[in-house]
Amino acid sequence: MRRLGLPLGRLSDEALLAGMATGAPETALAFVRRFQRMVFGIAVAVVDDPQLAEDIAQQTFERAWRHAQVYDSRRGSVKTWLGTITHNLAIDAVRARKATPVSPEDLDALLGIVTRTPEQWALADEAASRIRAAVAGLPRQQARAVVMAGIYGMTARQISEFEGIPLGTAKTRIRTAMGKLRTVLEPERADHD
Amino acid sequence: MTDRDCEWLRAVADELALGVLPGQERAEAIAHLDRCPACRERVEHLTFVGDGLLSLLPGSEPPAGFETRVTDRLGLNRPARRWRPRAGVAVAAAVATALGFGFGGWAVGTAIEGASAPPSRSSQPPGSAHGLLAASLLAPGHRPVGRIFAYTGHPGWVYMSVHLGRDGSGSDSRAGDASEAAGSRDGYPEAGKVGCRLERTDGTSVHLGEFSLDDAGRGYWGAPTRVDPATVSGARLLAADGSVLATARFDAGHNQ
Ligand SMILES: [Zn+2]
Numbered sequence: 001m002r003r004l005g006l007p008l009g010r011l012s013d014e015a016l017l018a019g020m021a022t023g024a025p026e027t028a029l030a031f032v033r034r035f036q037r038m039v040f041g042i043a044v045a046v047v048d049d050p051q052l053a054e055d056i057a058q059q060t061f062e063r064a065w066r067h068a069q070v071y072d073s074r075r076g077s078v079k080t081w082l083g084t085i086t087h088n089l090a091i092d093a094v095r096a097r098k099a100t101p102v103s104p105e106d107l108d109a110l111l112g113i114v115t116r117t118p119e120q121w122a123l124a125d126e127a128a129s130r131i132r133a134a135v136a137g138l139p140r141q142q143a144r145a146v147v148m149a150g151i152y153g154m155t156a157r158q159i160s161e162f163e164g165i166p167l168g169t170a171k172t173r174i175r176t177a178m179g180k181l182r183t184v185l186e187p188e189r190a191d192h193d
Numbered sequence: 194m195t196d197r198d199c200e201w202l203r204a205v206a207d208e209l210a211l212g213v214l215p216g217q218e219r220a221e222a223i224a225h226l227d228r229c230p231a232c233r234e235r236v237e238h239l240t241f242v243g244d245g246l247l248s249l250l251p252g253s254e255p256p257a258g259f260e261t262r263v264t265d266r267l268g269l270n271r272p273a274r275r276w277r278p279r280a281g282v283a284v285a286a287a288v289a290t291a292l293g294f295g296f297g298g299w300a301v302g303t304a305i306e307g308a309s310a311p312p313s314r315s316s317q318p319p320g321s322a323h324g325l326l327a328a329s330l331l332a333p334g335h336r337p338v339g340r341i342f343a344y345t346g347h348p349g350w351v352y353m354s355v356h357l358g359r360d361g362s363g364s365d366s367r368a369g370d371a372s373e374a375a376g377s378r379d380g381y382p383e384a385g386k387v388g389c390r391l392e393r394t395d396g397t398s399v400h401l402g403e404f405s406l407d408d409a410g411r412g413y414w415g416a417p418t419r420v421d422p423a424t425v426s427g428a429r430l431l432a433a434d435g436s437v438l439a440t441a442r443f444d445a446g447h448n449q
Contacts, residue, residue, distance in 0.1 A: 008325075008344075008346075011325060011342070014354065014413070015325075015342045015352055018342070018350070018352035018413070018415035019344060019350050019352065019415065021415055022350040022352070022415045022416055022417040023417055024344070024346075024349075024350050024417060025264075025267075025269040026346060027344070027350070028264070028267060028269055029260070029264055029269060032260055032263050032264065033260065036255050036259060036260065036263075037252035037253060037254060037255070038252045039255075040252070040253050040254070040255040040259070041250050041251055041252040041253035042247060042250050044253050045250045045251075045253075050256060053255075054255055054256055054259060054262075057255055057259070057263075058259075058262060058263050058266055061263045061266075061267065062263075062266055062267060065267050073354070073413060074411065076241075076244065079248075080244045080247075080248075083244065083247045083248070084244065084247070087212075087247055088212070091212070113249075113250075113251060114246075114249045114250070127245060127248075128245065128248045128249060131242070131245040131246065131248070131249065132249055135246070135249070146246070147246070149207075149208065149211045149213045150211045150243050150246040150247070151246060151247070151250070153211075153212060153213055154213060155208070155213045155214075155215055156208060156213070157215075171204075171208070174207050174208060174211070175204075175207045178207040178210070178211075178239055178242055179207075181242045181245070181246075182238060182239060182242050185241060185242055185245060186238070
Protein backbone atom coordinates (compact mmCIF):
# COMPACT_ATOMS: atom_id res chain seq x y z
CA MET A 1 0.00 0.00 0.00
CA ARG A 2 1.33 3.31 -0.97
CA ARG A 3 0.34 5.96 1.47
CA LEU A 4 0.94 9.22 -0.17
CA GLY A 5 -0.04 10.94 3.02
CA LEU A 6 -1.43 13.73 0.92
CA PRO A 7 -3.64 16.04 2.89
CA LEU A 8 -6.89 16.86 1.15
CA GLY A 9 -5.48 20.24 0.29
CA ARG A 10 -3.08 18.60 -2.11
CA LEU A 11 -5.63 16.59 -4.06
CA SER A 12 -6.10 17.56 -7.68
CA ASP A 13 -9.05 19.85 -8.33
CA GLU A 14 -10.81 17.04 -10.10
CA ALA A 15 -10.27 14.51 -7.33
CA LEU A 16 -11.43 17.03 -4.76
CA LEU A 17 -14.60 17.66 -6.71
CA ALA A 18 -15.08 13.94 -7.04
CA GLY A 19 -14.82 13.52 -3.29
CA MET A 20 -17.35 16.28 -2.89
CA ALA A 21 -19.64 14.54 -5.37
CA THR A 22 -19.61 11.47 -3.21
CA GLY A 23 -20.91 13.55 -0.35
CA ALA A 24 -17.81 13.77 1.78
CA PRO A 25 -18.08 16.86 4.01
CA GLU A 26 -14.41 17.38 4.70
CA THR A 27 -13.70 17.23 1.01
CA ALA A 28 -16.38 19.82 0.41
CA LEU A 29 -14.76 22.04 2.99
CA ALA A 30 -11.37 21.63 1.34
CA PHE A 31 -13.00 22.47 -1.95
CA VAL A 32 -14.48 25.68 -0.56
CA ARG A 33 -11.14 26.64 0.95
CA ARG A 34 -9.35 26.14 -2.30
CA PHE A 35 -11.68 28.15 -4.49
CA GLN A 36 -13.28 30.79 -2.30
CA ARG A 37 -10.88 33.57 -3.30
CA MET A 38 -11.42 32.92 -6.96
CA VAL A 39 -15.18 32.63 -6.65
CA PHE A 40 -15.55 35.71 -4.49
CA GLY A 41 -13.15 37.60 -6.75
CA ILE A 42 -15.28 37.00 -9.84
CA ALA A 43 -18.50 37.76 -8.00
CA VAL A 44 -17.30 41.01 -6.50
CA ALA A 45 -15.74 42.18 -9.76
CA VAL A 46 -19.05 41.73 -11.56
CA VAL A 47 -21.54 42.96 -8.97
CA ASP A 48 -19.33 45.46 -7.11
CA ASP A 49 -21.20 44.85 -3.86
CA PRO A 50 -19.47 42.71 -1.23
CA GLN A 51 -22.66 41.55 0.40
CA LEU A 52 -24.30 40.52 -2.85
CA ALA A 53 -21.01 38.98 -3.94
CA GLU A 54 -20.91 36.85 -0.82
CA ASP A 55 -24.39 35.60 -1.47
CA ILE A 56 -23.44 34.73 -5.04
CA ALA A 57 -20.29 32.96 -3.86
CA GLN A 58 -22.35 30.91 -1.40
CA GLN A 59 -24.83 30.01 -4.11
CA THR A 60 -21.95 29.03 -6.35
CA PHE A 61 -20.65 26.47 -3.87
CA GLU A 62 -24.13 25.21 -3.23
CA ARG A 63 -24.61 24.68 -6.93
CA ALA A 64 -21.23 23.02 -7.33
CA TRP A 65 -22.07 20.72 -4.44
CA ARG A 66 -25.37 19.77 -6.02
CA HIS A 67 -24.06 19.36 -9.52
CA ALA A 68 -20.65 17.88 -8.90
CA GLN A 69 -21.76 14.61 -10.47
CA VAL A 70 -22.39 16.18 -13.81
CA TYR A 71 -19.11 18.03 -14.09
CA ASP A 72 -17.50 16.96 -17.33
CA SER A 73 -13.74 17.36 -17.51
CA ARG A 74 -13.82 17.34 -21.29
CA ARG A 75 -15.54 20.67 -21.24
CA GLY A 76 -12.97 22.47 -19.19
CA SER A 77 -11.14 22.46 -15.91
CA VAL A 78 -12.86 22.45 -12.54
CA LYS A 79 -11.70 26.04 -12.14
CA THR A 80 -13.31 27.09 -15.37
CA TRP A 81 -16.48 25.25 -14.53
CA LEU A 82 -16.74 26.91 -11.15
CA GLY A 83 -15.83 30.29 -12.61
CA THR A 84 -18.62 29.94 -15.14
CA ILE A 85 -21.15 29.07 -12.46
CA THR A 86 -20.11 32.11 -10.45
CA HIS A 87 -20.17 34.35 -13.47
CA ASN A 88 -23.62 33.24 -14.57
CA LEU A 89 -25.04 33.79 -11.10
CA ALA A 90 -23.39 37.20 -10.86
CA ILE A 91 -24.70 38.30 -14.25
CA ASP A 92 -28.20 37.16 -13.31
CA ALA A 93 -28.00 39.13 -10.09
CA VAL A 94 -26.85 42.25 -11.87
CA ARG A 95 -29.52 41.96 -14.52
CA ALA A 96 -32.16 41.54 -11.87
CA ARG A 97 -31.08 44.55 -9.85
CA LYS A 98 -29.68 47.19 -12.08
CA ALA A 99 -30.68 48.78 -15.34
CA THR A 100 -27.08 49.49 -16.20
CA PRO A 101 -24.73 46.65 -15.39
CA VAL A 102 -21.74 48.86 -14.85
CA SER A 103 -20.81 52.46 -14.18
CA PRO A 104 -18.19 54.12 -16.38
CA GLU A 105 -15.79 54.41 -13.45
CA ASP A 106 -16.13 50.74 -12.58
CA LEU A 107 -15.51 49.78 -16.18
CA ASP A 108 -12.34 51.82 -16.33
CA ALA A 109 -11.16 50.42 -13.02
CA LEU A 110 -11.77 46.86 -14.14
CA LEU A 111 -10.10 47.42 -17.49
CA GLY A 112 -7.09 48.67 -15.59
CA ILE A 113 -7.06 45.59 -13.41
CA VAL A 114 -7.49 43.21 -16.32
CA THR A 115 -4.88 44.71 -18.58
CA ARG A 116 -2.19 45.68 -16.12
CA THR A 117 0.26 43.02 -15.10
CA PRO A 118 1.03 43.54 -11.44
CA GLU A 119 3.70 41.21 -10.19
CA GLN A 120 1.79 40.42 -7.02
CA TRP A 121 -0.54 38.18 -8.96
CA ALA A 122 2.40 36.29 -10.37
CA LEU A 123 0.10 34.26 -12.50
CA ALA A 124 1.79 31.02 -13.22
CA ASP A 125 -0.75 30.37 -15.90
CA GLU A 126 0.80 31.22 -19.21
CA ALA A 127 -2.51 31.33 -21.03
CA ALA A 128 -3.70 33.99 -18.60
CA SER A 129 -0.60 36.07 -19.21
CA ARG A 130 -1.11 35.84 -22.93
CA ILE A 131 -4.75 36.77 -22.87
CA ARG A 132 -3.94 39.63 -20.52
CA ALA A 133 -1.33 40.93 -22.94
CA ALA A 134 -3.77 40.47 -25.80
CA VAL A 135 -6.54 42.43 -24.07
CA ALA A 136 -4.03 45.15 -23.21
CA GLY A 137 -3.00 45.28 -26.84
CA LEU A 138 -6.52 45.78 -28.17
CA PRO A 139 -7.68 49.23 -29.22
CA ARG A 140 -9.35 50.74 -26.17
CA GLN A 141 -12.84 50.68 -27.67
CA GLN A 142 -12.58 46.99 -28.47
CA ALA A 143 -11.19 46.16 -25.06
CA ARG A 144 -14.09 48.00 -23.45
CA ALA A 145 -16.60 46.16 -25.59
CA VAL A 146 -15.19 42.72 -24.89
CA VAL A 147 -14.94 43.38 -21.15
CA MET A 148 -18.48 44.74 -21.03
CA ALA A 149 -19.81 41.66 -22.77
CA GLY A 150 -17.49 39.03 -21.36
CA ILE A 151 -17.33 40.15 -17.76
CA TYR A 152 -20.39 42.32 -17.16
CA GLY A 153 -22.61 40.26 -19.42
CA MET A 154 -23.82 43.28 -21.36
CA THR A 155 -25.62 42.65 -24.63
CA ALA A 156 -24.55 44.39 -27.81
CA ARG A 157 -27.57 46.65 -27.46
CA GLN A 158 -26.60 47.66 -23.93
CA ILE A 159 -23.07 48.33 -25.09
CA SER A 160 -24.30 50.50 -27.94
CA GLU A 161 -26.39 52.54 -25.51
CA PHE A 162 -23.61 52.76 -22.96
CA GLU A 163 -21.06 53.90 -25.53
CA GLY A 164 -23.48 55.94 -27.63
CA ILE A 165 -22.68 54.03 -30.80
CA PRO A 166 -24.83 52.17 -33.36
CA LEU A 167 -25.74 48.57 -32.54
CA GLY A 168 -23.81 47.31 -35.55
CA THR A 169 -20.67 49.04 -34.32
CA ALA A 170 -21.01 47.44 -30.90
CA LYS A 171 -21.35 44.01 -32.50
CA THR A 172 -18.36 44.63 -34.72
CA ARG A 173 -16.21 45.67 -31.77
CA ILE A 174 -17.09 42.52 -29.88
CA ARG A 175 -16.41 40.33 -32.88
CA THR A 176 -13.15 41.96 -33.81
CA ALA A 177 -11.85 41.80 -30.27
CA MET A 178 -12.88 38.19 -29.82
CA GLY A 179 -11.28 37.30 -33.15
CA LYS A 180 -7.97 38.75 -32.02
CA LEU A 181 -8.07 37.10 -28.61
CA ARG A 182 -8.93 33.81 -30.22
CA THR A 183 -5.93 34.00 -32.49
CA VAL A 184 -3.69 34.60 -29.52
CA LEU A 185 -5.06 31.61 -27.63
CA GLU A 186 -5.37 29.25 -30.54
CA PRO A 187 -1.92 27.61 -30.34
CA GLU A 188 -2.52 26.91 -26.68
CA ARG A 189 -5.86 25.33 -27.44
CA ALA A 190 -4.38 23.16 -30.17
CA ASP A 191 -1.69 21.90 -27.80
CA HIS A 192 -4.28 20.66 -25.38
CA ASP A 193 -6.37 18.78 -27.87
CA MET B 194 -28.67 23.17 -42.35
CA THR B 195 -27.76 25.63 -45.03
CA ASP B 196 -24.68 27.73 -45.56
CA ARG B 197 -26.81 30.73 -44.80
CA ASP B 198 -27.55 29.34 -41.35
CA CYS B 199 -23.86 28.89 -40.73
CA GLU B 200 -23.15 32.38 -41.98
CA TRP B 201 -25.72 33.78 -39.58
CA LEU B 202 -24.32 31.69 -36.76
CA ARG B 203 -20.85 33.05 -37.42
CA ALA B 204 -22.22 36.54 -37.05
CA VAL B 205 -23.59 35.86 -33.59
CA ALA B 206 -21.10 33.25 -32.37
CA ASP B 207 -19.10 35.67 -30.26
CA GLU B 208 -22.12 36.99 -28.42
CA LEU B 209 -23.39 33.46 -27.96
CA ALA B 210 -20.08 32.31 -26.52
CA LEU B 211 -20.00 35.25 -24.15
CA GLY B 212 -23.53 34.49 -23.03
CA VAL B 213 -24.95 37.83 -24.12
CA LEU B 214 -27.05 36.85 -27.10
CA PRO B 215 -30.68 37.82 -26.43
CA GLY B 216 -33.31 35.10 -25.92
CA GLN B 217 -34.85 34.44 -29.30
CA GLU B 218 -31.58 34.58 -31.23
CA ARG B 219 -29.96 32.47 -28.58
CA ALA B 220 -32.58 29.78 -28.96
CA GLU B 221 -32.14 29.74 -32.73
CA ALA B 222 -28.38 29.62 -32.40
CA ILE B 223 -28.49 26.70 -30.01
CA ALA B 224 -30.87 24.84 -32.29
CA HIS B 225 -28.35 25.32 -35.08
CA LEU B 226 -25.47 24.10 -32.96
CA ASP B 227 -27.41 20.97 -32.20
CA ARG B 228 -27.16 19.95 -35.80
CA CYS B 229 -23.93 21.60 -36.92
CA PRO B 230 -20.65 20.27 -35.50
CA ALA B 231 -18.53 22.84 -37.35
CA CYS B 232 -20.32 25.78 -35.76
CA ARG B 233 -20.32 24.01 -32.43
CA GLU B 234 -16.57 23.77 -32.55
CA ARG B 235 -16.28 27.42 -33.44
CA VAL B 236 -18.41 28.44 -30.47
CA GLU B 237 -16.45 26.14 -28.17
CA HIS B 238 -13.23 27.91 -29.13
CA LEU B 239 -14.81 31.27 -28.51
CA THR B 240 -16.12 30.08 -25.16
CA PHE B 241 -12.53 29.25 -24.30
CA VAL B 242 -11.65 32.89 -24.94
CA GLY B 243 -14.51 34.01 -22.70
CA ASP B 244 -13.26 31.72 -19.95
CA GLY B 245 -9.83 33.27 -20.40
CA LEU B 246 -11.26 36.71 -19.75
CA LEU B 247 -12.74 35.53 -16.47
CA SER B 248 -9.40 34.08 -15.44
CA LEU B 249 -7.99 37.62 -15.53
CA LEU B 250 -10.09 38.70 -12.59
CA PRO B 251 -8.00 38.75 -9.45
CA GLY B 252 -9.03 36.58 -6.52
CA SER B 253 -10.38 38.32 -3.47
CA GLU B 254 -10.64 37.27 0.13
CA PRO B 255 -14.28 36.80 1.11
CA PRO B 256 -15.51 38.39 4.35
CA ALA B 257 -14.65 36.69 7.64
CA GLY B 258 -16.79 33.69 8.43
CA PHE B 259 -17.55 32.95 4.81
CA GLU B 260 -16.36 29.37 4.97
CA THR B 261 -18.58 28.62 7.96
CA ARG B 262 -21.58 30.20 6.35
CA VAL B 263 -21.08 28.11 3.21
CA THR B 264 -20.68 24.88 5.10
CA ASP B 265 -23.74 25.76 7.19
CA ARG B 266 -25.66 26.28 4.03
CA LEU B 267 -24.52 22.94 2.70
CA GLY B 268 -25.48 21.32 5.97
CA LEU B 269 -21.94 20.21 6.70
CA ASN B 270 -21.47 21.60 10.18
CA ARG B 271 -22.88 18.66 11.99
CA PRO B 272 -21.33 16.73 14.83
CA ALA B 273 -18.21 15.05 13.59
CA ARG B 274 -18.58 11.76 11.79
CA ARG B 275 -22.24 12.16 11.09
CA TRP B 276 -22.30 12.00 7.42
CA ARG B 277 -25.36 13.34 5.73
CA PRO B 278 -25.11 12.56 2.09
CA ARG B 279 -26.56 14.93 -0.39
CA ALA B 280 -29.94 14.13 -1.85
CA GLY B 281 -28.44 12.78 -5.05
CA VAL B 282 -26.74 9.90 -3.38
CA ALA B 283 -29.05 9.62 -0.40
CA VAL B 284 -30.65 6.36 -1.39
CA ALA B 285 -27.46 4.63 -2.30
CA ALA B 286 -25.85 5.93 0.83
CA ALA B 287 -28.72 4.74 2.99
CA VAL B 288 -28.21 1.26 1.63
CA ALA B 289 -24.53 1.70 2.14
CA THR B 290 -24.94 2.70 5.74
CA ALA B 291 -27.09 -0.32 6.35
CA LEU B 292 -24.41 -2.56 4.93
CA GLY B 293 -21.69 -0.71 6.69
CA PHE B 294 -20.16 -0.12 3.35
CA GLY B 295 -20.65 2.71 0.97
CA PHE B 296 -22.01 2.70 -2.51
CA GLY B 297 -23.11 5.63 -4.45
CA GLY B 298 -22.84 6.80 -7.93
CA TRP B 299 -21.06 9.75 -9.24
CA ALA B 300 -21.76 9.01 -12.83
CA VAL B 301 -24.67 8.26 -15.00
CA GLY B 302 -26.05 4.81 -14.69
CA THR B 303 -24.43 3.68 -11.52
CA ALA B 304 -26.00 0.56 -10.20
CA ILE B 305 -25.69 -1.29 -7.01
CA GLU B 306 -25.15 -4.96 -7.36
CA GLY B 307 -25.12 -7.62 -4.76
CA ALA B 308 -22.22 -6.72 -2.58
CA SER B 309 -20.63 -9.01 -0.13
CA ALA B 310 -18.81 -6.53 2.00
CA PRO B 311 -18.11 -7.60 5.50
CA PRO B 312 -19.84 -5.55 8.14
CA SER B 313 -17.47 -2.91 9.23
CA ARG B 314 -17.48 -0.43 12.01
CA SER B 315 -16.87 3.01 10.76
CA SER B 316 -14.50 3.91 13.51
CA GLN B 317 -10.90 4.58 12.86
CA PRO B 318 -8.03 3.86 15.15
CA PRO B 319 -7.41 6.97 17.21
CA GLY B 320 -4.84 9.20 15.68
CA SER B 321 -4.69 7.39 12.40
CA ALA B 322 -4.00 9.79 9.63
CA HIS B 323 -6.32 10.20 6.72
CA GLY B 324 -4.50 9.39 3.59
CA LEU B 325 -4.92 9.28 -0.06
CA LEU B 326 -3.96 6.23 -2.05
CA ALA B 327 -3.33 6.65 -5.71
CA ALA B 328 -2.41 4.26 -8.46
CA SER B 329 -2.39 4.06 -12.23
CA LEU B 330 -4.97 1.95 -13.97
CA LEU B 331 -3.08 -0.30 -16.34
CA ALA B 332 -4.58 -2.07 -19.30
CA PRO B 333 -3.07 -5.39 -20.36
CA GLY B 334 0.39 -4.66 -21.66
CA HIS B 335 0.86 -2.09 -18.88
CA ARG B 336 -0.59 0.72 -20.88
CA PRO B 337 -1.79 3.41 -18.46
CA VAL B 338 -5.46 4.14 -19.04
CA GLY B 339 -6.39 6.17 -16.01
CA ARG B 340 -5.91 6.89 -12.34
CA ILE B 341 -7.63 5.74 -9.23
CA PHE B 342 -7.72 7.58 -5.92
CA ALA B 343 -8.89 6.05 -2.70
CA TYR B 344 -9.37 8.30 0.28
CA THR B 345 -9.09 6.55 3.63
CA GLY B 346 -10.62 9.28 5.77
CA HIS B 347 -14.17 9.53 7.00
CA PRO B 348 -16.15 9.24 4.96
CA GLY B 349 -13.89 7.50 2.55
CA TRP B 350 -14.34 7.50 -1.16
CA VAL B 351 -12.96 6.08 -4.35
CA TYR B 352 -12.60 8.03 -7.53
CA MET B 353 -11.30 7.00 -10.88
CA SER B 354 -10.79 8.62 -14.23
CA VAL B 355 -10.53 6.37 -17.23
CA HIS B 356 -9.52 6.98 -20.80
CA LEU B 357 -9.29 3.77 -22.74
CA GLY B 358 -9.02 5.44 -26.11
CA ARG B 359 -11.30 5.08 -29.04
CA ASP B 360 -10.05 1.77 -30.28
CA GLY B 361 -10.10 0.18 -26.90
CA SER B 362 -6.47 -0.74 -27.37
CA GLY B 363 -6.79 -3.34 -24.69
CA SER B 364 -7.91 -5.24 -27.75
CA ASP B 365 -4.57 -6.86 -28.51
CA SER B 366 -4.25 -8.58 -25.22
CA ARG B 367 -7.91 -9.22 -24.75
CA ALA B 368 -8.56 -10.60 -28.19
CA GLY B 369 -8.12 -14.17 -27.17
CA ASP B 370 -10.27 -14.57 -24.09
CA ALA B 371 -12.81 -11.83 -24.46
CA SER B 372 -13.55 -11.62 -28.14
CA GLU B 373 -16.42 -14.02 -27.82
CA ALA B 374 -18.19 -12.06 -25.15
CA ALA B 375 -17.40 -8.76 -26.76
CA GLY B 376 -18.79 -9.92 -30.06
CA SER B 377 -17.00 -8.90 -33.18
CA ARG B 378 -15.92 -5.54 -31.86
CA ASP B 379 -12.39 -4.81 -30.89
CA GLY B 380 -11.68 -3.96 -27.34
CA TYR B 381 -14.16 -2.67 -24.81
CA PRO B 382 -17.77 -2.16 -25.68
CA GLU B 383 -17.81 1.48 -26.64
CA ALA B 384 -19.96 3.80 -24.62
CA GLY B 385 -20.61 0.82 -22.46
CA LYS B 386 -20.95 0.29 -18.80
CA VAL B 387 -17.94 -0.68 -16.80
CA GLY B 388 -17.68 -1.77 -13.22
CA CYS B 389 -15.21 -1.06 -10.48
CA ARG B 390 -14.11 -3.69 -8.02
CA LEU B 391 -11.93 -3.00 -5.02
CA GLU B 392 -9.53 -5.75 -4.00
CA ARG B 393 -8.16 -6.63 -0.62
CA THR B 394 -4.95 -8.23 0.47
CA ASP B 395 -6.78 -11.35 1.65
CA GLY B 396 -7.96 -12.04 -1.88
CA THR B 397 -11.54 -10.91 -1.41
CA SER B 398 -12.97 -8.11 -3.43
CA VAL B 399 -16.02 -5.93 -3.45
CA HIS B 400 -18.01 -4.46 -6.29
CA LEU B 401 -18.24 -0.71 -5.82
CA GLY B 402 -20.47 0.25 -8.67
CA GLU B 403 -20.79 0.87 -12.33
CA PHE B 404 -20.47 3.81 -14.62
CA SER B 405 -20.58 4.54 -18.31
CA LEU B 406 -17.76 5.36 -20.65
CA ASP B 407 -18.44 7.66 -23.54
CA ASP B 408 -17.78 6.59 -27.10
CA ALA B 409 -14.16 7.61 -26.77
CA GLY B 410 -13.77 5.23 -23.86
CA ARG B 411 -13.65 8.04 -21.34
CA GLY B 412 -15.36 8.32 -18.03
CA TYR B 413 -14.83 9.32 -14.45
CA TRP B 414 -16.64 8.17 -11.44
CA GLY B 415 -16.55 8.19 -7.73
CA ALA B 416 -18.39 6.62 -4.87
CA PRO B 417 -18.40 6.96 -1.13
CA THR B 418 -16.96 3.86 0.38
CA ARG B 419 -14.99 2.81 3.37
CA VAL B 420 -11.36 2.31 2.45
CA ASP B 421 -9.29 0.45 4.97
CA PRO B 422 -5.68 1.30 4.26
CA ALA B 423 -4.54 -1.85 6.03
CA THR B 424 -6.36 -4.26 3.75
CA VAL B 425 -7.02 -2.60 0.41
CA SER B 426 -4.64 -3.78 -2.27
CA GLY B 427 -5.90 -2.58 -5.60
CA ALA B 428 -8.78 -2.28 -7.98
CA ARG B 429 -10.05 -3.69 -11.20
CA LEU B 430 -11.99 -2.09 -14.00
CA LEU B 431 -14.33 -4.61 -15.53
CA ALA B 432 -16.22 -4.68 -18.80
CA ALA B 433 -19.92 -5.52 -18.76
CA ASP B 434 -19.05 -9.10 -19.66
CA GLY B 435 -16.83 -9.38 -16.63
CA SER B 436 -13.53 -9.29 -18.47
CA VAL B 437 -10.78 -7.20 -16.94
CA LEU B 438 -10.11 -3.92 -18.76
CA ALA B 439 -7.53 -2.57 -16.38
CA THR B 440 -6.04 -3.14 -12.98
CA ALA B 441 -4.54 -0.86 -10.39
CA ARG B 442 -2.25 -1.90 -7.60
CA PHE B 443 -1.59 0.19 -4.55
CA ASP B 444 2.04 -0.49 -3.82
CA ALA B 445 2.25 -3.04 -1.00
CA GLY B 446 5.83 -2.16 -0.18
CA HIS B 447 4.87 1.14 1.34
CA ASN B 448 2.25 -0.11 3.68
CA GLN B 449 2.28 1.49 7.08
ZN1 LIG C 1 -23.29 25.74 -38.92
